[in-house]
Amino acid sequence: DTAVSQTPKYLVTQMGNDKSIKCEQNLGHDTMYWYKQDSKKFLKIMFSYNNKELIINETVPNRFSPKSPDKAHLNLHINSLELGDSAVYFCASSPLTTGPREKLFFGSGTQLSVL
Amino acid sequence: SQKIEQNSEALNIQEGKTATLTCNYTNYSPAYLQWYRQDPGRGPVFLLLIRENEKEKRKERLKVTFDTTLKQSLFHITASQPADSATYLCALEGNTGFQKLVFGTGTRLLVSP
Numbered sequence: 252d253t254a255v256s257q258t259p260k261y262l263v264t265q266m267g268n269d270k271s272i273k274c275e276q277n278l279g280h281d282t283m284y285w286y287k288q289d290s291k292k293f294l295k296i297m298f299s300y301n302n303k304e305l306i307i308n309e310t311v312p313n314r315f316s317p318k319s320p321d322k323a324h325l326n327l328h329i330n331s332l333e334l335g336d337s338a339v340y341f342c343a344s345s346p347l348t349t350g351p352r353e354k355l356f357f358g359s360g361t362q363l364s365v366l
Numbered sequence: 367s368q369k370i371e372q373n374s375e376a377l378n379i380q381e382g383k384t385a386t387l388t389c390n391y392t393n394y395s396p397a398y399l400q401w402y403r404q405d406p407g408r409g410p411v412f413l414l415l416i417r418e419n420e421k422e423k424r425k426e427r428l429k430v431t432f433d434t435t436l437k438q439s440l441f442h443i444t445a446s447q448p449a450d451s452a453t454y455l456c457a458l459e460g461n462t463g464f465q466k467l468v469f470g471t472g473t474r475l476l477v478s479p
Contacts, residue, residue, distance in 0.1 A: 294410070294455065295469075296467070307466055341409050341410075354400060355402075355412065355467060357409030359408055360408070360409050
């Protein structure tokens with residue numbers, strides 16, 4: 252059973268299009284994230300949701316809109332795609348704690364290529 | 367400015383040797399630090415977490431040290447194997463009010479038979 256699953260694995264699209272990436276976790280975690288990994292392999296947080304509520308928005312362009320219909324799902328919709336959006340997008344989840352953040356569980360990534 | 371730095375060059379070692387990877391940070395005061403492994407085409411996988419009051423943590427062939435004075439963590443793999451070849455990322459909690467993990471750029475380890 253896949254703990255954090257995201258679809259699609261690969262996404263190739265033209266500039267200006269709108270696309271969505273879906274993420275689901277079956278771990279019962281309260282917190283979910285989107286990270287972006289660029290061509291230099293730098294992994295940067297984009298958003299964090301805690302039980303459907305947006306907690307972190309790391310100055311991401313408003314063309315990116317996360318949506319969490321329930322605490323097991325966090326989808327990412329991207330409008331008007333640009334060349335610079337090409338990257339690997341990772342979904343992750345972690346249990347909610349009041350102390351230091353526990354480990355993250357990552358999905359296998361969605362490779363987005365904007366042509 | 368805040369930085370988390372890992373060797374950008376790949377580390378090549380022979381099977382059986384100990385691999386040592388470095389993570390240095392600037393302008394952070396992390397309560398803990400984590401290490402992840404990432405294989406090509408896969409998401410990072412958690413390996414170890416070490417807290418600021420712990421000098422050393424071990425798990426099987428893995429050992430992590432955490433020196434808050436030097437602002438450095440070392441990650442060791444003893445008796446390395448070709449299957450240990452991967453990119454290793456360190457991560458620590460940012461200084462914002464809500465916990466979030468900030469990752470280093472990762473070091474690629476290549477273990478030759």
